[in-house]
Amino acid sequence: MTQLTRRSTLQLLAGAGVSTLAAPHVVNAQAAQPRVVVIGGGWGGATAAKHIRLLNRNIAVTLVEPKAQFITCPYSNLVLGGWREMPSITFTYDALRGRHGVTHVRESATAVDGSAKTVRLSNGQTLNYDRLVVSPGIQINFQAIEGYNQAATTRMPHAWEPGEQTLLLRRQLLAMPDGGVFLMSAPPNPFRCPPGPYERVSMIADYLKTNKPRSKIVILDAKETFSKQGLFTQGWNALYPGLIEWRGRQADGTVSRADPAAMELETELGTKVKGDVINMVPPQRAGQIAIQAGLANQSGWCPINASTMESTLVRDVHVLGDATIAGGLPKSGFAANSMGMLAAKAIVAAFAGQQPPTDPVLVNTCYSHLGKDWAISVAHVVRPAGNLFQEVQGSGGVSVLQDMEARKRESVYADNWYESMTTAIWKT
Amino acid sequence: MNGLGPVRLAHSPVSRRMDPKGEGNAMIRKGLAAAALGAVLLSSPTVAQTVQRGEVVAYTCSGCHGADYQGVGSVPLLRGRNADELNSIMVEMRGGQRYSTVMRRLLLGLNEDDIRAVSNYLASLR
Numbered sequence: 016m017t018q019l020t021r022r023s024t025l026q027l028l029a030g031a032g033v034s035t036l037a038a039p040h041v042v043n044a045q046a047a048q049p050r051v052v053v054i055g056g057g058w059g060g061a062t063a064a065k066h067i068r069l070l071n072r073n074i075a076v077t078l079v080e081p082k083a084q085f086i087t088c089p090y091s092n093l094v095l096g097g098w099r100e101m102p103s104i105t106f107t108y109d110a111l112r113g114r115h116g117v118t119h120v121r122e123s124a125t126a127v128d129g130s131a132k133t134v135r136l137s138n139g140q141t142l143n144y145d146r147l148v149v150s151p152g153i154q155i156n157f158q159a160i161e162g163y164n165q166a167a168t169t170r171m172p173h174a175w176e177p178g179e180q181t182l183l184l185r186r187q188l189l190a191m192p193d194g195g196v197f198l199m200s201a202p203p204n205p206f207r208c209p210p211g212p213y214e215r216v217s218m219i220a221d222y223l224k225t226n227k228p229r230s231k232i233v234i235l236d237a238k239e240t241f242s243k244q245g246l247f248t249q250g251w252n253a254l255y256p257g258l259i260e261w262r263g264r265q266a267d268g269t270v271s272r273a274d275p276a277a278m279e280l281e282t283e284l285g286t287k288v289k290g291d292v293i294n295m296v297p298p299q300r301a302g303q304i305a306i307q308a309g310l311a312n313q314s315g316w317c318p319i320n321a322s323t324m325e326s327t328l329v330r331d332v333h334v335l336g337d338a339t340i341a342g343g344l345p346k347s348g349f350a351a352n353s354m355g356m357l358a359a360k361a362i363v364a365a366f367a368g369q370q371p372p373t374d375p376v377l378v379n380t381c382y383s384h385l386g387k388d389w390a391i392s393v394a395h396v397v398r399p400a401g402n403l404f405q406e407v408q409g410s411g412g413v414s415v416l417q418d419m420e421a422r423k424r425e426s427v428y429a430d431n432w433y434e435s436m437t438t439a440i441w442k443t
Numbered sequence: 444m445n446g447l448g449p450v451r452l453a454h455s456p457v458s459r460r461m462d463p464k465g466e467g468n469a470m471i472r473k474g475l476a477a478a479a480l481g482a483v484l485l486s487s488p489t490v491a492q493t494v495q496r497g498e499v500v501a502y503t504c505s506g507c508h509g510a511d512y513q514g515v516g517s518v519p520l521l522r523g524r525n526a527d528e529l530n531s532i533m534v535e536m537r538g539g540q541r542y543s544t545v546m547r548r549l550l551l552g553l554n555e556d557d558i559r560a561v562s563n564y565l566a567s568l569r
Contacts (some may be wrong), residue, residue, distance in 0.1 A: 349506055350475065356502050376553065378503040380545055392545050396503075396552020410552030414544065423545045424517075431516035434509045439510035 028380075048075040051364045052134050052144040053117075054124045054304055056080035058348035059335030060150030060356025061440045063362075068115040072364040077118040077142060078111065078136065084443065088208060089348045090433055091381060093384065095185050104177070106441035114443070127308035129329035146362050149310060149317075149326075150335035150351065151302025152176070153207045155375035156315070159298035160200075162273040170275035171293040175207060187366065193227040198290025200270040200280055201236040202298045205316070207337045207346045210393065212296050214383035217247070219257040221386050224375045234261045235280060235288060235371075237269040242345075242415050243383060243393055250385035250422075270295075288411035299361030301338035308332070316340045322401035323371045324354050324362035333358045342403030343395055344379055351437060352397075353377040377404060382429030390426035490563055495555075497564025500557050502551070504565075512565055526566035533558045 053064045056078050064076050086105050090232040093099040122136040127147065135140045155173055157164050163171070172187070174180040191197065191420040197219055202211040216232055221232045228331070241247070251259045262268035279289050300306070300315030300383040310317045310326050317334040319326060321341070335358055336351030344350040354377070361371040379395040395411045397404035414421050507518050521529065535541035537550035537558070540560030550558065 055544060353503070355501050356505075372499050376498075376500055376503055376557070378506065378549055378552070380549070390461065393546050394548040396549055407552035410548060410550075412548050418544075420472045424544050428507065433520065435505075435507050435509050436517040438515075439505065443510065 033388040040095065046074055049145045049441075050074075050143060051076045051146045051148060051362060052079060052142050053148040053150065053152035054079045054134065055128075055152060055302070055336075056111075056119075057152055057336065057351065058436075058440065059112060059351035059355045059358075060075065060148060060372060061085070061108070061111060062352045063148045063150065063335060063359045064111055065115050065116045065331070065440065066356050066359030067362055068117060069301060070114065070359060071366070074120070074363065074366060076116075077120055078108065079120050079122060079124045079136065079142070080108070080325060081121055081123045081137070082106065083121065086177040086181075087141065087433075087437065088175070088177050088211075091174070091181045092183055092211065092215040092218045093217060094177075095174070095188065096222050097185075098218065098221075098384075101182065105238055107222070108441070110441060110443055120288065123137055123303045125307075126306065126342075128259055129308065129328075129332060130329065146330070146365070147332045148335060148358060148362070149305055149332060149338070150355070151305045151338050151358070153299040153337045153346070154302050156298045156300050160273055160295070161294055162275065163297055165424045167273060167275040167295070170278065171273060171295045173295050173297055175211075175296055175299070177405055184292070184294055188222065191227065191230065191291045192341045194229040195227070195231075195291030195294045197230065197232045197294070198280060198288060199232070199294045200273075200296060201238065201241070201268075202296050203233055203237040203269075206296070206299050207345075208381075209345050209381045210247075212236075213241060213243070214339070214385070215294070216259060217254075217383070217385040223256055224258065230258075232259045233288065233290070234259070235268045235270050235282065236261060238261050239264045239334075242381075243391055246413055247383075247385065247389040249416060250389055252390065254386040254389060261262070275302050305334060305338045310334055311338070312340075314340065321402060321404050322375070323365075324358035325361070327402060333362065340403070343396065343397040343406035344377065344404045345381065347379055347381050349381060349432075349436065350377070352440065353379060373443065375399065376407075380432065382425060382432060384426060384429060385422075388430045389424040390422060390424050392425050392429070450525060493560040493563045494567050495561070495564075496557070497560035497567075500561040500562050501551065504561070512568060521565045522568035528564045529565055530559055530562035533562065 028282055033175050046437050051074055053060045056301050067074055067076050084105050084107050090104045094101055108119050112119050122138050125136050125137050125170050126135040132144050172180045172184040174184040220232055265283045267282045267286050269283045271281045271283045278293055281287050301311045301317050305311050310328055312318055316339050318340050322334055326332045326334050335354045337346040357375055365373050377397050380392055382390050382392045384390045389415045393413045396407045508521050509515045512522040533550055536543040536546045
């Protein structure tokens with residue numbers, strides 16, 4: 016219905032020898048707004064919703080997001096460390112609604128019918144769409160580690176979806192005795208925010224060094240290596256000598272069982288490790304609505320056409336952010352924002368019968384704070400290559416290890432980046 | 444507060460810290476002359492085409508430099524600046540002749556045509 020432009024419809028009517036006055040129902044149909052439904056108001060979804068409206072005010076955009084406010088996962092580690100308070104990482108949808116004319120439906124999406132092009136909501140209503148954007152983030156895979164279920168999250172918070180979990184982990188840290196052990200389990204790839212566990216440990220170490228100096232941090236890691244490892248190790252040695260112990264996969268670091276009652280984790284080889292505070296960062300997969308909609312493959316993540324962010328499995332559905340299989344782009348808020356802008360252009364072009372942007376370039380920069388005046392970064396520059404984003408050869412990479420001047424500069428740039436992107440997405 | 448001071452390159456093409464000899468003043472004069480030339484060049488179709496391409500590429504800048512390329516904190520303003528000045532700063536950062544933290548790594552992902560295109564686009568914004 017919305018594929019016909021006003022001009023082509025008029026030409027059609029003229030060719031058929033009828034006047035527009037004689038066929039009011041046709042005129043009404045072709046004058047209807049194209050409809051986009053966006054599921055998820057995070058870094059990808061909110062960006063897409065805003066940019067579609069910026070590019071074409073004639074497209075009706077409905078955001079399906081149950082929450083009134085969005086708490087960002089980036090910078091939630093700073094709340095854990097006591098550097099920030101929750102309100103400073105919490106944003107409303109006022110600008111999206113008031114300034115950009117996005118309709119905010121405060122319900123959960125419970126089902127997508129890709130054939131009928133409908134979204135069912137938690138209140139029983141159904142929304143029709145011409146194009147659907149699904150930006151659902153992650154869900155915790157509670158089947159992955161024995162003993163780690165929903166109930167266990169109160170004893171062993173994951174705090175990987177920010178909010179009450181973040182505050183709970185913070186309270187546990189504050190209550191931990193001096194001389195206690197903060198134990199973290201870090202997941203295998205792929206997962207949301209690859210440097211996140213290590214930034215978190217840095218923030219915890221910053222707090223312990225000042226407040227509980229006899230304490231210790233142990234990381235049990237299912238990986239052999241981790242993001243920005245050389246830079247994190249350098250920073251930990253300089254800022255928190257002897258405080259952080261990292262055990263990778265080859266050092267029996269893979270956790271296979273959790274015992275919340277005993278406050279204990281067990282590794283694949285049967286080693287039991289106790290913690291006074293245990294932060295379980297478990298394996299993850301795409302948000303549930305993506306799985307329900309048939310957008311994910313067997314890996315639990317969603318394959319996409321990287322030129323448009325359109326699902327390779329369901330037509331006219333675009334998937335964004337952490338839920339996607341993106342190749343050279345990591346699961347980060349920055350990457351989701353880049354994807355949101357690309358998808359918006361592709362969707363607006365499609366409604367106009369045009370091609371998506373030619374040879375788009377996408378970037379990602381992930382900053383991590385290690386301590387006061389000490390931050391590091393990893394950058395990616397990618398171009399679409401079929402169903403993945405391919406890194407431009409010779410580009411990107413991590414901060415220069417020897418450039419100590421950069422640590423302070425990047426701690427400032429990190430804050431500037433956060434301010435810039437959260438302002439762009441939620442505040443303006 | 445952050446010890447680095449704002450790096451508003453519209454008024455000062457390079458920060459004091461990066462430009463201890465104050466060579467930026469000469470760059471401002473050069474920039475003004477180039478701005479006049481740029482205004483003429485903008486009317487040619489070639490520049491118009493690069494502006495179009497530049498708009499596609501410039502989205503990559505908005506994450507840190509602000510949605511309107513207005514600059515945020517120590518991250519410099521880009522919009523409305525002289526195209527040649529922007530181009531030469533980026534080319535020098537890319538080549539490592541000019542100090543940067545993350546910019547060199549990002550610019551290594553762009554070719555010279557894209558750097559020129561994004562410079563022309565950002566210069567065209569008022």
